[in-house]
Amino acid sequence: MKKTLLSVALLASITAAQAQREVSSAQRIDFELPAERGTDTLGLSSWGNGLTVYSPSNGGYVTGSNGYGDYAKAQEYLLDGPVSVDEVLFLFVKEVTTGGASSSIRAVIWDMDGTVGSTTAGTGDQPSPNTELGTSGMISIDDIDTTGLMAISVGGVMTDGHFAAGIDVTSLATGDHVGIASTDSGSFVVNDRSWELWNDDTWHSIAQAWGLPIDIFIAPVVTADWVGVGEGSWVNNMRMSIIGGNPAIDNVTIRYESREDAAMNIRIFDSAGRTVVQQDLGNRAAGIHNYDVNTSTWNAGVYYVTLSANGQPTTLKLGKM
Numbered sequence: 442m443k444k445t446l447l448s449v450a451l452l453a454s455i456t457a458a459q460a461q462r463e464v465s466s467a468q469r470i471d472f473e474l475p476a477e478r479g480t481d482t483l484g485l486s487s488w489g490n491g492l493t494v495y496s497p498s499n500g501g502y503v504t505g506s507n508g509y510g511d512y513a514k515a516q517e518y519l520l521d522g523p524v525s526v527d528e529v530l531f532l533f534v535k536e537v538t539t540g541g542a543s544s545s546i547r548a549v550i551w552d553m554d555g556t557v558g559s560t561t562a563g564t565g566d567q568p569s570p571n572t573e574l575g576t577s578g579m580i581s582i583d584d585i586d587t588t589g590l591m592a593i594s595v596g597g598v599m600t601d602g603h604f605a606a607g608i609d610v611t612s613l614a615t616g617d618h619v620g621i622a623s624t625d626s627g628s629f630v631v632n633d634r635s636w637e638l639w640n641d642d643t644w645h646s647i648a649q650a651w652g653l654p655i656d657i658f659i660a661p662v663v664t665a666d667w668v669g670v671g672e673g674s675w676v677n678n679m680r681m682s683i684i685g686g687n688p689a690i691d692n693v694t695i696r697y698e699s700r701e702d703a704a705m706n707i708r709i710f711d712s713a714g715r716t717v718v719q720q721d722l723g724n725r726a727a728g729i730h731n732y733d734v735n736t737s738t739w740n741a742g743v744y745y746v747t748l749s750a751n752g753q754p755t756t757l758k759l760g761k762m
Contacts, residue, residue: 461649461650461651462497462503462509462650462651463497463498464495464496464497464498464503464651464652464653465496465497465498466495466496467493467494467495467496468493468494468496468534469491469492469493470492470493470494470532470534470622481524481662481663481664481676481755481756481757482530482660482661482662482663482745482754482755482756483518483520483660483661483662483663483676483677483755484660484753484754484755484756485624485630485656485753486630486749486751486752486753486754487624487628487629487630487656488624488656488658489752490624490625490628491624491625491628492532492622492623492624492625492658493622493623493624493625493626494534494620494621494622494623495623495626495651495653496620497509500618501536501618501620502534502618502619502620502621503620503623503647503651503653504620504621504622504623504635504637504647504655504657505534505608505610505618505619505620505621506610506613506617506618506619506620507618509639509640510639510640511610511637511638511639511640512609512610512611512638512639512640512642513549513570513607513608513609513610513611513637513638514607514608514610514621514635514636514637514638514647514657515549515551515570515605515606515607515608515635515636515637515638515657515659516605516606516607516634516635516636516656516657516659517553517570517603517604517605517634517635517636518602518603518604518605518606518661519553519602519603520602520603520663520675520676521602521675522602522675523599523600523601523602524599524600524602524663524664525597525598525599525600525663525664526550526575526595526597526598526600526604526606526661526662526663527594527595527596527597527598527662527663527664528592528593528594528595528661528662529548529550529592529593529595529606529659529660529661529662530590530591530592530593530659530660530661530662531548531590531591531593531608531621531658531659531660532589532590532591532621532622532658533585533586533587533591533619533620533621533622534587534619534620534621534622535582535585535587535617535618535619535620536616536617536618537582537583537617538614538615538616538617539614539615539616539617540581540582540583540614540617541581541582541583541614542579542581542583543581543612543614544581544582544583544612544613544614544617545579545580545581545582545612545613546579546580546582546585546608546609546610546612546613546619547576547577547578547579547580547608547609547612548576548577548580548593548595548606548607548608548609549573549575549576549577549595549606549607549608549609550573550574550575550576550595550598550600550604550605550606550661551570551571551572551573551574551604551605551606551607552570552571552572552573552574552600552601552603552604553568553569553570553571553603553604553605554568554571554572555568555569555570555571555644556568556569556571557569557643557644558570558636558644558645558646559643559644559645559646559649559650560632560633560645560646560648560649561632561633561646561648561649561654562633567633569636569644570605570607570636570638570644571644574598574599574600574604575595575596575597575598576595576609577593577594577595577596579612580593582613582614582617582619585619590660592662597664604661605636606659606661607621607636607657607659608621621657621658621659622657622658623635623647623653623655623656623657623658624655624656624658625655626653626654626655627654627655628654628655628656629648629654629655629656630656632646632648632654633646633648633649633654634646634656635647635648635655635656635657637650663676675700676755677750677753677754677755678699678700678701678703678750678753679697679698679699679700679703679748679750679753679755680697680698680755681695681696681697681698681746681748681755681757682695682696682697682757683695683696683746683757683759684696684731687759687760688759688760688761688762689734689736689739689759689760689761689762690736690737690762691735691736691737692733692734692735692736692737693733693734693736693759694731694732694733694734695707695731695732695733695734695746695748696729696730696731696732697729697730697731697732697748698728698729698730699725699726699727699728699730699750700727701727702724702725702726702727703724703725703727703750703751704723704724704725704750704751705722705723705724705725705748705749705750706719706720706721706722706748706749707719707720707722707732707746707747707748707749708720708746708747708749709734709744709745709746709747709759710744710745710747711740711742711743711744711745712742712743712744712745717739717744718734720732725750736761739761740761741761741762742760742761743758743759743760743761744758744759744760744761745757745758745759746758746759
């Protein structure tokens with residue numbers, strides 16, 4: 442896994458007719474995908490099209506704290522059934538002037554029960570984040586990892602499947618800023634699903650506020666209310682289980698089910714991001730399928746199985762004895 446900040450490319454001010462705020466610069470981020478982990482890690486296919494951190498002219502980050510005094514940033518997810526959110530993965534950048542334990546952030550899971558979300562379709566036209574369902578403890582800016590994905594535990598937050606995950610930046614000291622990588626402008630799965638909370642306690646989509654239709658790199662790690670294929674919730678129109686032992690000894694079967702016909706592929710990688718299996722599964726009909734894996738030559742440790750259907754991923758953790 443690698444993360445490299447490339448040179449800053451000054452933009453002609455990015456504005457749009459509906460934008461209320463101005464972006465002045467952007468940092469492109471070269472990041473090796475995927476790098477998810479956990480029981481099921483939610484991901485967005487748009488992340489693979491390139492990642493960027495946008496900055497306003499008054500300092501800080503569009504998708505983080507900035508001179509506008511924003512309170513929070515979040516990415517919305519809509520699943521087909523209830524899940525528990527156990528932790529959230531972030532791809533952070535930061536600027537530290539003051540530092541120290543008192544300059545901090547927290548991860549938050551919100552219910553999508555707000556009624557005043559402003560989007561590109563008009564003020565208050567769709568539900569926004571609102572009720573806090575759960576949160577992490579306070580995390581000092583000095584402890585925020587910007588070398589790769591940082592996992593922040595939220596302790597198992599039960600949701601109905603429609604929720605937003607993000608950060609509260611209200612406890613950062615003056616001069617300190619934290620941001621999260623996003624997709625390039627115009628690259629998104631569904632528009633108006635990345636959100637920010639202004640300092641007047643109103644929620645706005647980033648597309649509406651900045652003229653930037655983007656997805657934020659916020660990856661919730663969830664546990665669905667099902668044990669094996671054939672039961673309960675779905676993630677990205679598919680579900681997956683590991684048959685034959687986890688941790689594995691010599692052989693396991695990846696059993697997966699797709700709701701619809703889809704072009705599918707599978708990748709298994711170790712905790713350092715090195716690929717051990719990469720297989721194009723071709724076009725698969727809706728239904729249950731098996732993929733056998735020989736693990737006898739693998740080193741002991743933790744691995745991650747990422748299955749993608751039409752570019753939409755889901756991930757399971759696989760141990761090796």
